Ligand SMILES: Cc1cc2nc3c(=O)[nH]c(=O)nc-3n(C[C@H](O)[C@H](O)[C@H](O)COP(=O)(O)O)c2cc1C
Ligand code: SF4
């Protein structure tokens with residue numbers, strides 16, 4: 001990791017500016033911010049972390065905060081303080097409340113309600129007894145003397161690898177310490193090791209938060225004997241550097257959902273107060289920008305981004321460094337940069353979470369990008385459906401400007417750059433870069449033919465660099481930790497991590513960030529917790545309306561840009577929707593097509609007319625009115641649109657249909673041939689029947705049927721007139737005796 | 744438009760909006776603020792009336808045809824008055840998969856109106872949006888700026904009754 005003292009010592013020998021002054025300025029800024037943060041920490045025994053994000057608020061976090069505020073006030077305690085954080089990404093367990101106390105590991109409570117707040121406050125906060133029932137981590141069985149998290153180094157290059165958990169367990173037992181004294185866990189945060197390939201594990205011991213370097217068995221034995229049994233810190237094995245993952249670990253301890261992720265983009269989300277510049281700076285925020293402005297030439301910045309291998313996270317996966325280089329070399333000296341925060345995929349929310357939870361990281365990324373490409377004005381184009389994100393970014397821009405981090409002469413470097421927000425207005429096509437630029441210009445958001453590419457001619461005809469939110473959020477990481485380090489994470493052609501918005505039929509819905517190359521199975525089962533109920537997983541949809549459905553047999557695919565493309569889907573922006581046996585693949589394809597059809601801007605015929613024709617065919621199939629050649633026609637039409645549409649929307653619109661046709665052809669055929677929907681989703685293909693064995697004649701169904709086609713006397717078996725039935729399903733939802741069957 | 748004309752012309756847009764528009768007009772690429780201006784007008788009045796769009800065109804100095812072209816292109820803009828409570832159903836993927844259509848039906852039934860309509864008392868209007876970015880809590884609806892998550896059809900009557908009660912209480 002690039003520590004500040006190294007930064008201060010760094011010179012590149014060719015800068016015209018006096019190398020070091022900007023970093024010194026930054027160091028002063030950071031020292032002041034840290035001082036204020038430390039004051040705050042010292043002044044309070046207990047800090048209560050409460051998420052404040054669209055998802056958290058929808059789950060009830062505002063009521064939870066009110067309740068805590070009331071209780072704190074009533075208790076008269078001034079040493080308890082509430083901290084606002086962004087979304088942790090563990091959506092289905094929200095609101096999440098963290099209790100942070102000096103000398104204790106952090107405890108996280110899930111699905112907190114005002115009632116739960118009262119118990120947490122009295123038992124835990126006032127009386128020091130954790131409320132086990134409400135904990136997010138179900139593996140915590142009691143309060144431990146020590147909690148130990150092992151981080152395995154995936155780039156370990158030493159001899160004699162060993163199993164730390166096993167060894168630690170045996171060592172503790174031999175010393176008479178059991179499961180209730182020490183909690184051991186193995187975390188997966190791969191690739192986060194900055195240096196030391198000879199270190200096999202990093203070991204972090206709570207509550208003291210001491211980090212150890214474990215190179216060998218002997219090292220581990222020494223820590224067990226010295227620290228866990230003897231109660232003394234083993235000084236010579238202590239690791240001084242705090243790595244990027246530390247902030248996660250110290251806030252979330254060893255909770256599985258988090259400890260199996262590798263959070264680069266989401267490094268601050270759920271940890272920092274998104275409205276506090278101090279908090280961001282505390283964790284080296286703006287340190288990357290300072291470093292870049294201090295000693296690097298724009299060419300060196302571009303070279304580093306190229307070396308890191310970072311590819312655009314907005315969908316197409318274009319190499320970011322290369323894109324910047326085009327803009328840098330453009331002739332026109334007036335240049336712009338844009339952050340694409342339109343997040344159009346109707347099932348992705350990582351950009352929202354980042355904007356709301358860590359807005360300063362986007363600003364910092366954009367400062368670096370602007371410096372590299374020679375832009376002095378930037379725009380953040382945010383969709384109007386995200387009011388809180390807009391508010392947070394607005395506030396962050398104001399605060400950054402007030403601190404001299406935006407505007408004229410940033411950090412005294414002589415470099416000028418400012419940032420403005422522009423709002424979308426509910427058009428998916430505006431996520432496409434040329435449409436987006438038209439929209440910023442105040443026009444209808446219709447795409448145009450490329451080339452020229454934006455790097456050559458973008459906003460108002462000037463060279464423009466446009467990147468996605470997640471791409472921008474990754475940029476500071478490259479300059480804080482080094483391009484080489486970044487390039488060590490991920491696969492050969494896809495570097496770094498990817499955030500997925502895991503949703504649909506999965507237990508732990510939320511945001512999951514993993515190194516490129518992690519398998520779908522890892523994401524859905526290890527982190528996502530698998531499928532709720534006793535249902536079977538059927539497919540995973542990635543890439544939203546431009547992507548495809550991946551059948552269950554391919555779950556071991558290692559996810560990166562190229563592997564997903566190879567199996568007929570795309571990475572897209574990271575939407576990942578899990579589908580189970582109750583999902584009909586034809587219906588899913590129809591859903592996406594309905595989406596692209598209504599979002600088509602109408603400029604070119606293949607997309608405008610073609611998606612409509614495809615939709616009509618799918619309608620027929622799901623209504624049981626399909627013609628025998630419909631499947632062939634559908635496929636032909638899909639391929640035609642793919643080849644002839646003007647922009648990415650039309651070119652990718654057929655993907656959900658093509659991929660389901662490829663992997664789930666039989667399901668289509670059952671709809672066409674047998675006029676049946678195996679998943680019992682397509683309304684028109686469902687037959688409702690009453691089970692004679694189960695019906696007790698309660699008459700409830702007959703009373704709700706809108707067309708009165710259910711007959712039967714009270715207390716006698718009822719019957720449905722199938723010819724009259726309009727298949728509305730009301731009887732099925734009404735019957736309390738499970739007597740109505742869908743076939 | 745000269746200062747003289749502005750003095751004579753009576754605008755119905757409120758002062759604050761007029762000031763905002765003239766501030767935009769003074770900036771470089773003033774026409775690029777059109778969408779921002781329309782957002783503010785809609786936030787203030789609930790929708791974009793013909794009259795207001797005409798005034799925006801005059802004050803910002805862009806052709807009226809551009810204003811209406813933009814207003815009709817973007818789904819977010821409403822050209823008709825909306826209910827006091829604007830119910831936006833999420834029809835994003837996650838919500839769809841988790842049963843959003845049944846939620847929509849429940850609202851329609853409870854309020855007796857279709858999507859795109861407003862109740863007679865002007866209290867509720869229904870509309871569809873795409874992904875509100877809270878997929879983890881699907882299915883969700885946004886009522887004005889508040890998102891309600893993990894809904895079931897059975898929970899809808901109480902949700903509506905809650906709002907009605909609040910309204911009656913004033
Ligand atoms: C129909 C369509 C919608 C798109 N929507 C988005 C979006 O919501 N967010 C985004 O970052 N990129 C979106 N893109 C991709 C952008 O055109 C562009 O490639 C991207 O912003 C470049 O940034 P990146 O290189 O950092 O990924 C979309 C593309 C198409 C064709
Ligand atoms: S492909 Fe569709 S969205 Fe793209 S320009 Fe053509 S009509 Fe518009």
Ligand code: SF4
Pocket residue numbers: 690694695696697698699700701702718734735736737738739740
């Ligand atoms: S609701 Fe169920 S039990 Fe009652 S009459 Fe209908 S089918 Fe029979």
Ligand code: SF4
Pocket residue numbers: 688704705706707708709710720724725726727728729730731732
């Ligand atoms: S599905 Fe609807 S129409 Fe058919 S029997 Fe049941 S309630 Fe009546």
Ligand code: FES
Pocket residue numbers: 346347348833834835836837838839873874875876877878879881882883
């Ligand atoms: S799909 Fe409904 S919030 Fe995302």
